[in-house]
Amino acid sequence: MKPKDIIAGKTSLTSLWIFGYGSLVWKPDFKYKSSKVGYIHGYKRRFWHGDNFHRGNDDLPGRVVTLIEDDDATTWGVCFEVTGSQVEESLKYLNVREAVCGGYVTKLVDFIPEDDQSNQTQQALLYIATPDNPLYLGPASPEVIGHQIATRQGKTGHNLEYLLRLAEFMRRSCPHVDDPHLFSIEAAALALVPYLLGAQ
Template sequence: MKPQDIISGKSSLWIFGYGSLVWKPDFKYKRSEVGHIKGYKRRFWHGDNFHRGSDELPGRVVTLIEDDDAATWGVAFEVSGSQVEESLKYLNVRETVCGGYVTKMVDFFPDGENEPPVSALVYIATSDNTLYLGPASPEEIGAQIAMCRGKTGHNLEYLVRLAEFMRNSCPHVEDRHLFSIEAAALTVVSYLLAAQ
């Protein structure tokens, strides 16, 4: 389903970000809330040959994998009026430039006390994308991230900024997948710097 079909006739929309959107939305929005969605886990299982990698060395970025027992923390942005169309137009290029993404409406639970959930749009990279890399050990993923760079910047920046967001905005959440990959990638970088 296309984002335009989901929000047809709506004057406002929430968009949930769980990767680079948490620290670099790059679109205008009315307000943002830290919180989580249920039923999904964040994994560095998607390849990127544009923003954070190349055809020769694809980087790794996050996608969501269905898991009934999991929750994924991130940021939801409320867009309204002309921001709705503008943000979707922008995100269609940014999030689906490589294809293989689907959009879904999910319940987003803000972190604030007594705040009700809101319905939010989320972009998910699927396994039928040719760039989908699938699972690997934290060491393998970390080493790959440490070596890759794309048009938007180094893959390591993407990883470290996401980890920083989790530590600063969600300090009560232990994201083992994310933090183990960060540790592995930084170990590779330290080794490479020491070898110079």
């Protein structure tokens, strides 16, 4: 089974798991049967992808997360199980939200639920933006990324909301997991808020 065949509807799936590590963790916006908090191996989450639609525009793109391959890393998020007609409906929706508007491509990964002591994996569909994507912005310091996020907004809302909701999810659902990249950017962005409010 290949990701492109799943997206194109060339497989008659009655059940599919979709892994979310960004805005999907708090706002999937598609119907699903069940969800589980857990993680995937081999990737690290980074605010290295540009967004000129949901959280920014062409002149001032926002920053959202993508995944970078790293054998020693794990990324925590939420896996959603869609069944029956939900499979086609969710894929149709995500193709617009993630692929057309977001510039993401798909991969299949092994998801490990947090509550599964046997460490059994579940294959899941993943949306990821690669460095060859035109919207890809690449690495920068927490201060630079925090400033960009604190000053950008798009059709879905302010870029800062995206950052804060992701940090809130990690603290609430994965309190035992440290995410220095995420939390350092959150601190840098929040430090700017008083100055930005004073400039208005």
